[in-house]
Amino acid sequence: MSGPDRATQMTKLYEIIGGYHATQLLEVGRALGVWEAIAESPSITSDGLSAQLGTDRFYTDVLLRTAFAFELIDRDGDGWRMAAHFDEILGRPDATFYLGNVARIHLLLGRDYEDYATRFRDGSLFSFQAHDREFIEAVADGLKTLPRIFSEVVLPKLPALRAKLERGGTLLDVGCGGGWALVTFAERFPKLRCIGVDIERRSIDMANALLRERGLADRCEARLLGVEGLTERDAYDVATTFLVVHELEPRIKPAVFEAVARSLKPGGSFVIFDETYPETEEALRTMPSRFAALAQWFELTWGNRVDTRTALLKLLADAGLAVAEETMLSRFTIIVATK
Ligand SMILES: C[S@@+](CC[C@H](N)C(=O)[O-])C[C@H]1O[C@@H](n2cnc3c(N)ncnc32)[C@H](O)[C@@H]1O
Numbered sequence: 001m002s003g004p005d006r007a008t009q010m011t012k013l014y015e016i017i018g019g020y021h022a023t024q025l026l027e028v029g030r031a032l033g034v035w036e037a038i039a040e041s042p043s044i045t046s047d048g049l050s051a052q053l054g055t056d057r058f059y060t061d062v063l064l065r066t067a068f069a070f071e072l073i074d075r076d077g078d079g080w081r082m083a084a085h086f087d088e089i090l091g092r093p094d095a096t097f098y099l100g101n102v103a104r105i106h107l108l109l110g111r112d113y114e115d116y117a118t119r120f121r122d123g124s125l126f127s128f129q130a131h132d133r134e135f136i137e138a139v140a141d142g143l144k145t146l147p148r149i150f151s152e153v154v155l156p157k158l159p160a161l162r163a164k165l166e167r168g169g170t171l172l173d174v175g176c177g178g179g180w181a182l183v184t185f186a187e188r189f190p191k192l193r194c195i196g197v198d199i200e201r202r203s204i205d206m207a208n209a210l211l212r213e214r215g216l217a218d219r220c221e222a223r224l225l226g227v228e229g230l231t232e233r234d235a236y237d238v239a240t241t242f243l244v245v246h247e248l249e250p251r252i253k254p255a256v257f258e259a260v261a262r263s264l265k266p267g268g269s270f271v272i273f274d275e276t277y278p279e280t281e282e283a284l285r286t287m288p289s290r291f292a293a294l295a296q297w298f299e300l301t302w303g304n305r306v307d308t309r310t311a312l313l314k315l316l317a318d319a320g321l322a323v324a325e326e327t328m329l330s331r332f333t334i335i336v337a338t339k
Contacts, residue, residue: 022070026103029063030090035072035082035100039091043079096152101142108135112301125303128247129200136202140178146242147184150273154334158325161238161269161336165189169237172197172263174227174256175244179207185240186216196222197230228252230259239264240271246295246306253307257319264339270321276309276333288331309333 004012029035032053038044044052050060064080067073072090073080081087088095112126119126155162165171168191173181176196186194194216198204207222227248239260248256260270275292283289296306307315312335316323321337328334 018070022066023103023106025063025066025070026072026090026100027107029067030100030103032063034060034063034067035086035090036092038073038080039082039087042081042087043076045079048079096145096148098145099142101138105135105138105142106298108138109298112298116301119301124301126301128299128302128304133202136200137178137206140180140203140206143177143243144180146273147181147240149329150242150334151184151188154273154327154329157327158334158336160325161271164237164269165192167237168192169265170195170235172230172236172239172260174239174241174260175247176207176222177203177242179203179210179222181240181242182207182220182222183210183214183216186211186220187214192219194220195236196220197225197227198222199224199226226252228255228259230263232263234265235263236268237265238269238271240273242273243275245272245274245312246299246304247302249303250305253315254318257315257321261319261321261339266339268339269324270316270337270339272312272316272335272337273332274312275306275331276312277306279308279310291331309335 032055034049034053037049037052041048041052046061046064047057049055049064050057053060064073068075068080071083072086074083082091085097088097090098090100092098093100109131115126118124155165165185166189168189170193171185173185173194173196176182176198177200179196182194182196185192196204196207198207201224204222204224208217211217211220211222245253257270264270275295277296278284278289278293284293292306296304299306312333313323316335316337321339323335324338325336326334
């Protein structure tokens with residue numbers, strides 16, 4: 001028989017389960033301060049790290065060897081250093097690409113799996129908004145660098161949009177969550193006024209508290225409002241969405257795109273930053289596009305639908321918005337459409 005043998009497939013199974021344990025390791029390492037300590041002191045030894053963190057020597061050494069096995073850290077003589085770029089990704093909370101809190105989101109949403117079998121049988125939902133405060137706060141915290149990554153890494157590839165933001169005007173952040181996009185854009189573009197809307201009350205409260213803390217409340221505000229309920233016309237220069245389109249109730253998506261289009265000034269831009277569902281078998285089996293398919297899996301019972309890029313283009317066209325610029329970042333599709 002051709003194809004992989006049973007032992008190879010057995011290994012594949014363990015490889016998959018290994019990802020679960022590596023996710024736990026990411027979070028344990030973050031909570032203990034391991035990644036920050038290694039980023040701060042490259043070539044630190046296992047004993048040096050356990051002395052610094054006050055952790056058990058053997059446990060610490062095993063954690064580090066496991067992190068090495070997953071290529072998160074490298075050997076540096078007798079010591080350890082973060083693997084390329086992982087100092088920034090895991091070890092520096094202030095860095096643009098810091099994603100050290102993302103594992104925690106996945107561990108918390110893993111609780112949803114306990115009810116999957118029941119929900120598969122009765123078709124019931126457990127919406128994003130029904131999750132507890134710990135989860136809502138973890139999502140805001142884990143995603144807070146996305147707008148920063150967008151503005152530092154993606155925006156230079158979207159010159160027309162960047163020029164528009166630099167000129168100022170009013171920005172609408174759809175599904176603003178904890179308000180990090182509002183803060184990022186307002187701080188980067190001082191002539192911009194920023195309004196966020198979201199249907200999740202705790203997120204709106206967090207966003208307004210954050211805006212006050214950053215001294216931005218005079219030109220930024222978060223409102224408890226479903227985007228489909230926007231009544232403004234020709235009001236905004238730019239509308240942004242970070243990981244929101246796939247979270248909209250599927251039946252309201254056309255109305256949402258129409259409401260956003262209506263609320264934009266002529267020539268205004270709608271920015272979609274989201275996962276798009278793979279459209280080929282190859283993309284379904286290849287990272288990073290495979291992760292968008294996983295997002296549909298791990299957010300399935302929230303009622304979410306991860307649209308294909310083709311479906312997004314149709315929603316835009318039906319709302320009278322024309323694609324002006326488009327790019328990708330890791331698993332994310334970024335589309336800028338103009339009214
Ligand atoms: C994954 S969260 C992303 C939040 C934020 N953009 C970020 O990147 O942290 C998706 C957000 O969309 C919001 N949302 C879902 N449906 C909405 C609607 N109809 N109108 C406004 N916001 C909505 C959710 O409440 C949630 O806060």
